[in-house]
Amino acid sequence: MEERNDGVDEPGWDVDPEDEISAAVEMVGHHLKLRREAMGLRVAEFADAVGYGEDMVRKIERGVRIPRPEYLDMADGVLRAEGLISAMKPKMREARYPKKVRQLAKLEKRAVEMCLYSNHNIHGLLQTEEHMRALFGSWLPAYTVEEMERVVAARMGRRSIFKRDPAPALSFVQEEVTLRRPVGGTMVWRRQLERLLQVGALRNVTIQVMPTKCQEHPGTGGLIEVLKFPDGTAMGRSEGAFSGRPVSDPKQLRVLELRYGMIRAHALTPRESLAFIEELLGET
Numbered sequence: 001m002e003e004r005n006d007g008v009d010e011p012g013w014d015v016d017p018e019d020e021i022s023a024a025v026e027m028v029g030h031h032l033k034l035r036r037e038a039m040g041l042r043v044a045e046f047a048d049a050v051g052y053g054e055d056m057v058r059k060i061e062r063g064v065r066i067p068r069p070e071y072l073d074m075a076d077g078v079l080r081a082e083g084l085i086s087a088m089k090p091k092m093r094e095a096r097y098p099k100k101v102r103q104l105a106k107l108e109k110r111a112v113e114m115c116l117y118s119n120h121n122i123h124g125l126l127q128t129e130e131h132m133r134a135l136f137g138s139w140l141p142a143y144t145v146e147e148m149e150r151v152v153a154a155r156m157g158r159r160s161i162f163k164r165d166p167a168p169a170l171s172f173v174q175e176e177v178t179l180r181r182p183v184g185g186t187m188v189w190r191r192q193l194e195r196l197l198q199v200g201a202l203r204n205v206t207i208q209v210m211p212t213k214c215q216e217h218p219g220t221g222g223l224i225e226v227l228k229f230p231d232g233t234a235m236g237r238s239e240g241a242f243s244g245r246p247v248s249d250p251k252q253l254r255v256l257e258l259r260y261g262m263i264r265a266h267a268l269t270p271r272e273s274l275a276f277i278e279e280l281l282g283e284t
Contacts, residue, residue, distance in 0.1 A: 025095055026063030028088050033061040035079040050074040066095050096150055105158050107235060112168050113228040115260045117219055119175040119210075121183075122192065124155050125162075126172060126199060126207075131192045132156070134184030167204040173219075173260075173267050176212045179280055186284055193281040200274050208267040209276050218262040226256050 036046050047054045051074060059065040067075075069089045076085035094102060108114070116123050121135060132152050136143055143151065161168065179196070182189040200207040210219065221240015228234040236256040237246045247253060268276060 022063065024091055025066050028067065028092060029061045029063035029065075032067075032075055032079075032085070035075075035081065035085075036061075039079060041078075046078065049078045066092055069093060096153065105154075107227055108158060108161050109164075110229050111227040112230050113171075114168060115171045115224070115226040115257070117173045117210075117224040117260055117263050118178060119219060119223060120178065122174060122178050122196075123172055125159060125170075126174075126196060127155065128188070128192050128195045129156060130188045131183055131195075134188055138183075162199065162202065162205075167202075170205045171264070172205070172207045173210055173263050174207065175210050175219075176276075179209065179277065182284075190281060190284045193277055193284070196277050197274060197281070200270070200277070206270045207273055207277075208264060208270055209273040210263060210267040214266050216266055218259050218266070221259070224256055224260050224263070226253065226260060 036043075041049070043054050043057050047057045050057070050071065052071065056065065060067050060071070069092070072085050072089050072092065075081070076083060079085065116125070121127075122131065124132075127135070129152060132155055133148065136148055136151055161170070179193070183192070196207060199205055210217070222238060222244075224236070224238040226234060226236035233248065234253050235246055235248045236253050237244060238256050238259070241247075241255055241259075242252055247256070267273070
């Protein structure tokens with residue numbers, strides 16, 4: 001059973017033993033233990049020096065907890081590592097994200113074009129941090145404080161796609177209902193709509209709204225995602241096709257692209273969509 005975090009100052013996240021990243025976490029923990037022992041520090045002494053509990057130090061050294069960046073910085077100073085321990089922060093920062101999120105983020109970093117249709121919620125790449133927290137906060141069973149920080153950090157990290165150079169072509173189609181649902185209350189909702197207008201103004205991004213009143217709707221089967229890569233290959237998935245599994249076969253991808261193309265054709269144009277979002281913002 002996964003250990004639940006009841007505190008707010010824990011320096012790490014639990015490790016999934018079936019995840020290949022656990023080997024890197026174990027290596028870091030073993031390295032920390034060897035350095036501590038080489039300096040003649042007992043666990044209690046080291047824990048006091050870095051400002052964390054003995055149990056947490058033992059868990060990190062066993063490789064069952066992922067150390068936070070601030071823990072590594074403190075350990076670097078106490079163990080006189082001259083930056084060698086702090087240099088482990090990027091890898092450990094990546095390790096704290098769920099495995100599926102890491103895999104998705106790697107695909108997104110490679111993609112030169114992304115086609116994304118969302119029918120339940122505003123797409124994660126378009127969400128503000130406040131919106132994310134409000135959305136995750138409504139899920140059941142409830143996230144712990146630590147779990148919440150983990151999923152929010154992972155989703156926020158994926159937003160780096162908007163800063164890529166060269167920039168990928170990003171196409172979003174949002175169901176009207178996802179824009180009308182005031183997740184988090186009026187102010188959070190307003191800032192989310194403002195975020196959509198900001199992102200929608202980027203030259204490499206198009207946001208389209210699928211009106212609820214649209215009678216012909218090929219997207220009732222659920223979300224659709226298609227990612228295309230520089231070498232001409234692609235990967236996609238849809239809740240309403242191929243049991244929701246990711247697919248890369250050209251024939252299967254054509255089905256998803258056909259559905260997505262029809263959804264775009266029935267949605268408002270990008271210009272009409274931004275005008276619609278501005279109108280919603282004015283109503284809040």
